[in-house]
Amino acid sequence: MFDPVVVKMLALGFLESLYMTLISSVLAYVIGLPLGIILVVTDNGGIKPAPGLNRVLGSIINLLRSVPFLILLITVIPITRAIVGTSIGPTATIVPLVIGASPFIARLVETSLKEVDKGVIEAAQSMGASNFEIIYKVMLPEARPSLILGAAFSVTTILGYSALTGFVGGGGLGDIAIRYGYYRYQTDIMLITVVLLVIIVQVFQEIGMRIAKLSDKRK
Amino acid sequence: MGVTIKMRTGTSLIQIRGLSKVFQSSSGDVHVLEDINLDIKQGEIFGIIGMSGAGKSTLVRCLNFLEKPTQGTVFFDNQDLSALSLKELYKIRQSMGMIFQQFNLLMQRSVLRNVCFPLEIAGIKKKEAEERAYELLKLVGLSDKAHAYPSQLSGGQKQRVAIARALANNPKVILCDEATSALDPATTQGVLALLKDINNRLGITIVIITHEMSVVEEVCQRVAIIDNKRIAEVGYVKDIFTKPTTDAARRLVFPEGKRVEHFTGNRCCRIVFDGSSSFEPVIANMVLEFRQTVNIIFADTKNIDGKAFGQIVIQLPEDKLMGEKMMAYLRNRGLTVEEVHDFV
Numbered sequence: 001m002f003d004p005v006v007v008k009m010l011a012l013g014f015l016e017s018l019y020m021t022l023i024s025s026v027l028a029y030v031i032g033l034p035l036g037i038i039l040v041v042t043d044n045g046g047i048k049p050a051p052g053l054n055r056v057l058g059s060i061i062n063l064l065r066s067v068p069f070l071i072l073l074i075t076v077i078p079i080t081r082a083i084v085g086t087s088i089g090p091t092a093t094i095v096p097l098v099i100g101a102s103p104f105i106a107r108l109v110e111t112s113l114k115e116v117d118k119g120v121i122e123a124a125q126s127m128g129a130s131n132f133e134i135i136y137k138v139m140l141p142e143a144r145p146s147l148i149l150g151a152a153f154s155v156t157t158i159l160g161y162s163a164l165t166g167f168v169g170g171g172g173l174g175d176i177a178i179r180y181g182y183y184r185y186q187t188d189i190m191l192i193t194v195v196l197l198v199i200i201v202q203v204f205q206e207i208g209m210r211i212a213k214l215s216d217k218r219k
Numbered sequence: 220m221g222v223t224i225k226m227r228t229g230t231s232l233i234q235i236r237g238l239s240k241v242f243q244s245s246s247g248d249v250h251v252l253e254d255i256n257l258d259i260k261q262g263e264i265f266g267i268i269g270m271s272g273a274g275k276s277t278l279v280r281c282l283n284f285l286e287k288p289t290q291g292t293v294f295f296d297n298q299d300l301s302a303l304s305l306k307e308l309y310k311i312r313q314s315m316g317m318i319f320q321q322f323n324l325l326m327q328r329s330v331l332r333n334v335c336f337p338l339e340i341a342g343i344k345k346k347e348a349e350e351r352a353y354e355l356l357k358l359v360g361l362s363d364k365a366h367a368y369p370s371q372l373s374g375g376q377k378q379r380v381a382i383a384r385a386l387a388n389n390p391k392v393i394l395c396d397e398a399t400s401a402l403d404p405a406t407t408q409g410v411l412a413l414l415k416d417i418n419n420r421l422g423i424t425i426v427i428i429t430h431e432m433s434v435v436e437e438v439c440q441r442v443a444i445i446d447n448k449r450i451a452e453v454g455y456v457k458d459i460f461t462k463p464t465t466d467a468a469r470r471l472v473f474p475e476g477k478r479v480e481h482f483t484g485n486r487c488c489r490i491v492f493d494g495s496s497s498f499e500p501v502i503a504n505m506v507l508e509f510r511q512t513v514n515i516i517f518a519d520t521k522n523i524d525g526k527a528f529g530q531i532v533i534q535l536p537e538d539k540l541m542g543e544k545m546m547a548y549l550r551n552r553g554l555t556v557e558e559v560h561d562f563v
Contacts, residue, residue, distance in 0.1 A: 117323065123317065123323035125312075128309040128340055128341070137336070137339065141325070141327050218327075
């Protein structure tokens with residue numbers, strides 16, 4: 001089984017998986033982070049309450065969160081085609097991954113930011129800080145350890161999603177596992193892809209936890 | 220520490236006019252403050268005291284418009300805060316420092332960068348801000364902790380950092396919201412002494428919100444007593460201490476609330492010390508023994524060679540039996556006791 005062709009295929013799958021996961025994570029944070037901030041800021045007890053906006057945004061996020069990822073994956077194919085030009089391969093997979101991951105990242109960010117002590121925010125207000133300054137000088141830095149843990153969690157979840165996209169020809173390790181392991185009963189190849197996925201998850205989780213711990217000045 | 224401008228004391232720095240605050244809740248409107256009028260003078264240490272729930276924390280937040288009054292307004296340095304734009308309000312808040320019960324330091328920033336924080340907000344350059352922050356940390360006696368994080372400090376040290384931070388932009392006033400309530404008595408003394416020193420040396424007006432009369436007594440010149448949403452009494456601390464005119468003031472001055480308002484019993488007894496008893500605190504011991512107060516009407520005793528001479532007239536409690544017991548107790552101590560009527 002360790003003939004050069006298989007090894008090359010696995011190496012490529014490994015890189016594709018990393019590529020999909022990392023690019024999707026970054027893009028999902030580009031969308032999810034501001035949404036999470038808006039959720040906290042416009043909340044009833046937030047620094048700029050806007051109940052209407054908060055409710056609408058919350059509902060959209062819940063809606064997207066409740067659609068099973070496999071259904072979402074198929075539903076967004078037209079959008080993927082419109083953006084990437086094709087619906088198969090790792091680059092095309094980034095579109096459903098971003099759409100699927102942004103809402104839960106928004107909720108993760110929301111949870112992290114809500115942990116920030118209200119008193120500290122009030123202190124910043126008493127010094128004349130604007131809402132914008134409070135967001136980027138108080139809320140985000142104070143929630144940093146929790147945000148980093150959330151990011152590690154997001155990356156590993158997106159990796160899991162990316163493996164699922166193998167069913168629709170998404171590329172990466174998941175694709176290999178399904179084509180060789182599932183359709184052709186080549187259990188050894190499937191096992192290797194699973195081991196590789198486990199390693200990636202472990203590494204990202206560990207890195208995330210270490211950075212979070214190092215950056216936390218509360219203890 | 221910069222140039223200290225000698226403040227004209229006596230002019231008002233903060234004027235509160237007809238201020239009311241109503242919070243809307245699901246169960247209807249909650250009136251927290253009603254028709255508050257106060258003048259806080261430049262350079263004074265002003266106390267605002269009240270029981271918990273009296274609305275004092277809301278009142279202090281109205282002073283810098285962290286809470287917007289429902290009615291009325293606040294003039295700070297002759298500017299009507301309700302007439303300011305948000306931007307102007309941010310600007311004016313930079314001249315009002317505030318410290319809190321829970322310190323509210325940024326936990327992910329070092330002590331130095333916490334003190335730099337308000338300077339960053341004010342747009343001061345980093346190098347200049349750090350120089351100023353070192354200066355302030357020296358003032359509060361924490362130079363050696365500049366690079367520590369708040370979690371490594373004790374409560375008293377955290378409050379000192381908060382004070383340094385509040386001083387950063389040369390404020391005209393420091394608002395203290397229960398600033399010593401989370402501290403032990405010794406640390407409280409230290410923090411209060413520091414505030415007093417800042418007021419003395421820099422002429423900064425200080426407003427202290429507290430529920431502890433001892434804090435007011437320690438540092439404030441004037442005090443307002445807030446009770447049931449309103450200002451019950453305002454005046455010099457020594458006046459309110461010696462002759463409180465409202466129930467709210469009396470409750471605070473005699474915090475046990477056990478002050479005997481009407482001592483109507485007119486049974487008195489005279490205790491004669493003829494040198495046969497030792498000079499022990501016999502009345503105090505009796506009060507402790509029976510857990511019942513007596514009123515000392517007249518006393519003239521001397522300690523001669525450890526023996527007590529003279530006499531004391533006390534007013535006995537209303538309860539007849541208790542009065543008898545007390546007289547018996549005193550006789551047992553070898554004293555001459557006789558009942559006197561119509562002494563009062």
